[in-house]
Amino acid sequence: MRSATTLVVVAALAWLLAACGGGSTDTPGGVDISSGSRHLNLIAYATPKPGFDLIIPAFRATPEGHGIGFSQSYGASGDQSRKVARGLPADVVNFSVAPDVTRLVKAGVVDKDWENQAPNHSVPFGSVVALVVRQGNPKNIHDWSDLLRPGITVVTPNPGSSGSAKWNLLAPYAAESEGGKNPQAGLDYVRALVRDHVRVLPKSGREATTAFEQGQGDVLISYENEAIMLKRHNATTNATQRVDYVIPPQTFKIENPVAVVNTSDDKPAARAFVNYLFTPPAQRLWAQAGFRPVDPAVVAETAGDFPGRIERLWTIDDLGGWKKTDKALFGTSGSISKIYDEEAGR
Incomplete structure (x- = not known):
């Protein structure tokens, strides 16, 4: 062994x-x-x-x-x-x-x-959506609300090209909307996140991880496995940008x-x-x-x-399945796609 x-x-x-x-x-x-x-x-x-x-x-x-x-x-x-x-x-x-x-x-x-x-x-x-932070978690990030604090910058890929970006955004959307029961609350959160805190738009989850590793952003929204691998990579190199990660109490499968x-x-x-x-x-x-x-x-x-206590693990079925959710939130006319068109990179 x-x-x-x-x-x-x-x-x-x-x-x-x-x-x-x-x-x-x-x-x-x-x-x-x-x-x-x-x-x-x-x-x-x-x-x-x-x-x-x-x-x-x-x-x-x-x-x-x-x-x-x-x-x-x-x-x-x-x-x-x-x-x-x-x-x-x-x-x-x-x-x-x-x-x-x-x-x-x-x-x-x-x-x-x-x-x-x-x-x-x-x-x-599979995996769950995680929040990757700098070593020691200097910004004290623990939950989705922490990402909207003034001055916090967030890295997450563009949902127009990246599937991981969709998972990343569905996690806070589900948490804030109570599994889609209050969709406007979820969309309001995503708009505030994209408008005030997302400054770079990597094409994929891999590019987002690389950007964060190079020093961009305070928080990387990512798959748990990316967080695990990035932390392991740090442990075997002399990386200057060392990381930790947290699993929010409510996250997405x-x-x-x-x-x-x-x-x-x-x-x-x-x-x-x-x-x-x-x-x-x-x-x-x-x-x-x-x-x-x-x-x-x-x-x-x-x-x-896979440590970390998850209080509520939302799934795509909680939001009505991919066919309904992808059409409502993503694609050319989805609500989150419109938010990105209007707010991303500002």
């Missing part, structure tokens, strides 16, 4: 690889994953790269994964989804939000029943779906890889990379890796 120190170092190295940005990655951890008699193209949003850098070599070491090579592309979730819809070769997709998969259903490249083709509605891992593309040249290999993501060994690797597993046994086994 690996020591805790070894796990931290491996995870930190994976984070360093992820910090280099999107694009194809052939040799995470020194393992050549580009070669093989069969080949899969993984198109994903930026954040889970540290997890896939651990999971892909592990999958290739199984009988099902033997001889399967991989190409990987990472970027902002919405941008990646649109590229696949326009014809970018893909075998497996992993996006931040379900609407980015729905776009591919409409384009005819993902089956309508994709949510039923894998366990847990095709969500192999993040669910990141995966799907097989029906135009894949090797659907059996793509299906085998997706199925592997839900196995206990892969679930432990997701947890090791800072993501919350979904297998109940592994959830219990790794509970100590």
Whole structure:
């Protein structure tokens, strides 16, 4: 069994690889994953790269994964989804939000029943929305109301391109609106946040993390796994911008779906890889990379890796599901999109 120190170092190295940005990655951890008699193209949003850098070599070491090579592309979730819809070769997709998969259903490249083709509605891992702060939490940030205090600057990506931005904004929206019961209260909070406190608009969650690491902002709204990896990275480097993170008492459950593309040249290999993501060994690797597993046994086994007491964990179902919520709040005519058009960057 690996020591805790070894796990931290491996995870930190994976984070360093992820910090280099999107694009194809052939040799995470020194393992050549580009070669093989069969080949899969993984198109994903930026954040889970540290997890896939651990999971892909592990999958290739199984009988099902033997001889399967991989190409990987990472970027902002919405941008990646649109590229696949326009014809970018893909075998497996992993996006931040379900609407980015729905776009591919409409384009005819993902089956309508994709949510039923894998366990847990095709969500192999997840996270919760967290608040990343400077080491020691000098601004005394603990809850959503603290972000609206005078002088607090906040980093969160642009919801026009980033799926993680949607999760980030749904967390305070749900908390302030009591799960959508008072939508105006939630929108008023988002408007105040964007108008008075958001000063930079990164395209993806990864770019937002990089901006914060470089010293921009007092608070980064992010996935818990990003906070975990950033703190681990700090522990293994001489970073000048060291961080801590807090989980607000009310936050949001993040669910990141995966799907097989029906135009894949090797659907059996793509299906085998997706199925592997839900196995206990892969679930432990997701947890090791800072993501919350979904297998109940592994959830219990790794509970100590995710400290923080959550009083109310809102879900997308509390707001009426993605179809309703995405149309009402995001897209070209959504209420939060309009707020960004009117207030962002001021």
